[in-house]
Amino acid sequence: MEFKHISVLLDECLEGLNIKEDGIYVDCTLGGAGHSKEIIKRLSNKGRLIGIDQDKDALKAAGEKLKDYNNATLVHSNFENIKDVVENLGLEGVDGILIDLGVSSYQLDTAERGFSYMQDAPLDMRMNRELEFSAYDVVNGYSEDDLYKIIRDYGEEKFAKRIASFIVKAREEGEIKTTLELVDIIKAAIPAKARREGPHPAKRTFQAIRIEVNRELSIISKTIKDGVEKLNKGGRMAIITFHSLEDRIVKTTYKELTNPCTCPREFPICVCNNEPIVKIITRKPIEASKEELEENPRSRSAKLRVLEKL
Numbered sequence: 251m252e253f254k255h256i257s258v259l260l261d262e263c264l265e266g267l268n269i270k271e272d273g274i275y276v277d278c279t280l281g282g283a284g285h286s287k288e289i290i291k292r293l294s295n296k297g298r299l300i301g302i303d304q305d306k307d308a309l310k311a312a313g314e315k316l317k318d319y320n321n322a323t324l325v326h327s328n329f330e331n332i333k334d335v336v337e338n339l340g341l342e343g344v345d346g347i348l349i350d351l352g353v354s355s356y357q358l359d360t361a362e363r364g365f366s367y368m369q370d371a372p373l374d375m376r377m378n379r380e381l382e383f384s385a386y387d388v389v390n391g392y393s394e395d396d397l398y399k400i401i402r403d404y405g406e407e408k409f410a411k412r413i414a415s416f417i418v419k420a421r422e423e424g425e426i427k428t429t430l431e432l433v434d435i436i437k438a439a440i441p442a443k444a445r446r447e448g449p450h451p452a453k454r455t456f457q458a459i460r461i462e463v464n465r466e467l468s469i470i471s472k473t474i475k476d477g478v479e480k481l482n483k484g485g486r487m488a489i490i491t492f493h494s495l496e497d498r499i500v501k502t503t504y505k506e507l508t509n510p511c512t513c514p515r516e517f518p519i520c521v522c523n524n525e526p527i528v529k530i531i532t533r534k535p536i537e538a539s540k541e542e543l544e545e546n547p548r549s550r551s552a553k554l555r556v557l558e559k560l
């Protein structure tokens with residue numbers, strides 16, 4: 251299947267990264283290399299692009315797209331390993347890091363990957379198919395309370411309690427194996443009126459399970475801190491998020507890095523001497539323009555935050 255994905259906030263990312271032609275840039279979420287291709291076009295032979303993705307399908311598509319460039323290095327890894335990736339390549343520091351969170355349209359649209367609530371497929375949702383843990387294990391193995399908590403917290407789903415209870419009840423009849431079996435259970439759990447209003451009734455629960463399977467939220471803050479450690483002075487980090495849970499983590503971690511003082515509030519002066527290590531470039535997150543929204547509705551919830559290493 252062709253790798254289809256429209257890059258979000260492309261010009262804004264390129265501007266935010268403040269690309270130097272001989273710089274080293276890490277794209278932590280390579281996907282179809284939409285952002286990466288535009289970055290590498292702006293580099294001279296002395297510049298270098300490192301692309302990371304945990305999905306081998308993405309690496310294959312990106313390799314094809316970047317085949318004419320000999321200054322691109324593609325790495326199969328989780329971006330939470332950014333420090334190791336940079337160090338293993340023998341690099342001391344990099345000039346820019348891009349993270350475009352979430353799944354690609356290719357992953358969503360490829361039925362067999364099990365991300366979509368619109369197409370029937372085995373319950374999977376793994377971005378890295380070399381790992382064993384999948385949506386099947388969450389849906390069939392988690393306790394009712396754990397299901398309730400992830401659906402409530404990661405899906406921000408009002409009917410989380412009922413959905414968890416309906417899943418556990420359905421499991422008494424046998425394993426839940428496919429996406430559409432799960433969709434039917436979710437639909438039965440949501441009151442008819444609520445089902446008719448708003449987005450697809452399974453949207454929030456599927457988001458929650460996907461986040462859990464791929465540990466999407468728990469790795470963001472550490473990745474930001476490790477990435478910043480590897481940024482050269484003046485280097486930039488640009489992160490695109492797609493929902494409030496991700497954005498909150500990015501915002502809070504950026505803030506922590508601008509104010510790393512650990513002194514108790516009642517201390518009249520700072521004695522820990524922890525100095526800010528970054529400055530925030532985007533006071534408010536950058537959002538898609540009207541033109542982009544018209545062209546790509548997926549950009550509706552995108553928010554870009556940029557920082558610079560001091």
Ligand SMILES: C[S@@+](CC[C@H](N)C(=O)[O-])C[C@H]1O[C@@H](n2cnc3c(N)ncnc32)[C@H](O)[C@@H]1O
Nearest residue numbers: 257279281282283284285303304305328329350
């Ligand atoms: C939104 S897409 C990126 C699209 C890309 N920027 C483009 O323009 O083509 C996100 C990609 O990041 C990958 N990804 C998500 N989380 C990851 C992680 N923790 N480590 C490595 N790759 C990840 C996904 O597999 C997916 O291919």
